Amino acid sequence: MTKKYLLGQSLVELLLAMGLAAILLPALLTGLISSREGKAQQNQRVEAVSLLNEAVEATRSVKEKGWGNIATSGLFHPEIDPLDSSWLLVAAEESISNFTRSISISDVYRDQSGNIVTTGGTLDPSTKKATITVSWASPLPSQISSTLYLARLDNLSLVHTTQEDFNSGILSGTTVRETDPSPEQIPDDGEIVLSAGGGGDWCAPLTSIVEELDLPKSGKATAVTAIEGEAYAGTGENSAGESLADINITNTNPPIASLIETVDGYKTNDIFGEDDYAYIATDKNSEEAAIFDISQIPFTWVGKMNPPVNENGESIFVSGNTGYLVVKRKLWNYDLTSKVGDRPEIDTDGVDLAGEGRSVYVVGGYAYVAIEGNNNVQLQIIDVATNQSNMTVVGQADINNQHGQDVYVNQTGTRAYIVTNATSPEEKEFHIVDTTNKTNPVKIGPGYYTNGMSPEGIEVVPGGRAIIVGRGGEEYQVVDITDENSPVRCGGMDVDSGIFDSASILESDGDAYTYIVSGDADSEFKIIQGGPGGQFNTSGTFESSIIDRSAEPYKTAFNRIIASVNEPTNTDIKLQVAVAEAIDNSCSNITFDYAGPDGNSDTFFEFSNNLIAGPIPYSSGQSGYKNPGECFRYKAFFETTDSGTTPIIYDVTINYSP
Structure with missing residues (x-):
């Protein structure tokens, strides 16, 4: 038998083995390395998530302690307050082992529909954006983040409704009178009207008879x-x-x-x-x-x-x-x-x-x-x-x-x-x-x-x-x-003898009277003084007392005004608001710039369905208008073309967030 040999076969097999090794070994080595690094990366991410969640909860906790704690935009990190073991925010980012953690507080802007926008819009001083970020450099450079929108959920209210509330304001051509009695009437309940003349009270005629004459x-x-x-x-x-x-x-x-x-x-x-x-x-x-x-x-x-x-x-x-x-x-x-x-x-x-x-x-x-x-x-x-x-x-x-x-x-x-x-x-x-x-x-x-x-x-x-x-x-x-x-x-x-006719007169100096003729034999003619007082006016204004929040540690956002009013035919009533910053922690000697719902000085909150209501603007073209601020007041404008009717303010409610 003759044996035959194939020359070069071993060389081919060697080359094939080397080629396969060149292809497979990098993948195997990479897999082995990635497996080792992936485990480390996963561990890093788990720890980063823990740090992130901790910062999220710390941010919420700080906000709940008071809006002023997050009112300032900037870069912060959380720390434990040594005084009470609560969270607080400290300026700048922080390094924890191999991690960097930061909390970025920034302003929020909204469009006219109230939607949050990234460009343009109007500043919403009652909302802040908090972006919490945790990053690390090894095994692979990475970061994770979470975004929170924080709002002032506290909505407190202050109501002006009594005669004392209104009389503490500035009356010009207007006057405060007692609200007509009702079963649920608030003690000292009052309302603001145009000055109607007279020093008496139409609704108390028996005490307002000032003169009688026997005809x-x-x-x-x-x-x-x-x-x-x-x-x-x-x-x-x-x-x-x-x-x-x-x-x-x-x-x-x-x-x-x-x-x-x-x-x-x-x-x-x-x-x-x-x-x-x-x-x-x-x-x-x-x-x-x-x-x-x-x-x-x-x-x-x-x-x-x-x-x-x-x-x-x-x-x-x-x-x-x-x-x-x-x-x-x-x-x-x-x-x-x-x-x-x-x-x-x-x-x-x-x-x-x-x-x-x-x-x-x-x-x-x-x-x-x-x-x-x-x-x-x-x-x-x-x-x-x-x-x-x-x-x-x-x-x-x-x-x-x-x-x-x-x-x-x-x-x-x-x-x-x-x-x-x-x-x-x-x-x-x-x-x-x-x-x-x-x-x-x-x-x-x-x-x-x-x-x-x-x-x-x-x-x-x-x-x-x-x-x-x-x-x-x-x-x-x-x-x-x-x-x-x-x-x-x-x-x-x-x-009891009967009254057969009456006539009313409004004098040029503001006095108001009703004259009646009765069956009283010795005093047929009687003069009854009217009211609620003040020189009669067809127009006037009322400026409220100042709502002073200057003692608070941070500025107050004034959110909404709601006035319960009456606007009879031939009359008009409207409001403006003003918010200002305190001077030397005081609202005294403040010059208030009044504005309407769009922040302009020539617009007004108008009457609708027995109310004047709307959101208080956060911004204004006037330099003295600052919301949030520490000092607030409102101004009402009254008009009538009929001396027998007047617009009325019954009460005013201010909603605000401390």
Whole structure:
């Protein structure tokens, strides 16, 4: 047998083995090394996680001890406080064995929707970002981190609601009065309103009667009207009294009433007075209204209004050079450019009413007439300006299926206040009517029940009070009408002889009075001082007392303002806020820069749904505005175009985070 040998086979196998070794050995060696280093890296990570968690809990603990502990941005590390063994943050990062640990505190910014943003936005001083990082260099350079957003969760509140709270602020054209009593009323509960004049209290008339006068003769006074310094009273139920009594009223405190002059010969149903002339609605068919020159004594008869009907003059009103006279079921208008002689009708056939007219009041080119004798109509509105020669009924209202007795209208012609002869809690006697739309007047709310009184007259006085006078029950009642949907009695008094008419006056020096004529034989004429005091103003401001947080160890974030308010028609109320830094740990002598919800000085927190509320801005374009800060106050702005109504602040709540 011949043996054959393959030359070079061993060399090939050797080369193959070397090639495989070159491929496999690095992987095996790397695996062995990685296995050893991976174990070490894993151990490092486990320890790093422990350090990270410890720092996270330390950061939370420090924040819970007080916001001031994390209020400053910067780089920190946690340490144990040797005094109480609690955590505290110390500046700079720290090294622990082979690890480096740090806590980075930074500011947080939000967009207009409140979302956190990394660029732009507005600083949120009640939120901080904490980034905790642990790093190590071997076996492999690595780090782990955790991010926390820390917020001031404490939300404390301070409430201003008492008279003491409000009186400690700065009142300019405004005043503080007692809130009307209620079962749940807070002791000393108060509210802020525009100054309404007078030094008395509309709601306490019995203690505010400052003068009485006995009118001459024995007739029953049933009508009164007034201008500053004078009142005019007359009789209507019989002719035993004076037809017209001119009463001088001094501008003193208290005022003194004295009789100037009288006129007789008529039964007077209504009176209207001006500086030099007095007009009386009478029972004389030849002159249903008589005109007297009262500029000098003795008074002289100068003219009359004599419509072409033989009926009684019931109510009279003068506006400019036009006189308006209600005679039964007609309203007539007269040219008073001259007062002398038989004054001519402008609308020669007058305007027909839906029933017998009881009272007329003219404002802004419209006459408002209280209607008696038509269960479906108690108030009619007549356009007396568009075409004086053809006055036109443009609107009417069914108040309560009863008979209208008297009507009063506010200065802007947007509200009529009417009393009727209703005698039940369901129908009620006093009602408020929205007359903004003259063609569609609308009754507001359920009205007010006088509880047994038969109303004769209605007046509305500054401060959101209506005065109802009449016979029976409580004859003088004062009604809080600041909530038109729920009028409520705030005071009254009994005058058993009855009160037949009233007139209110607001003097130029701010004094406010109501004059009434009653059946009291020896003191028919009475003067009641109104209030809540202060010079009457159509605008004013209130600056709160300073909320002083300067004694706290760190700044306070003022978060939200909530004011419970009332903003009747024809009024306006709004707020601004101011936050400032203390000077030498004191809020004294601070100049406050006020701002609205966007931080600007020309914007305001506005009224909505009986509240003025919103977040207090953290930033402002004004150099003196700093939130968080130590010193806070708010400012309220009041306005009205109607002397009978005022905006009201009932209480103000400030939410803040210490």
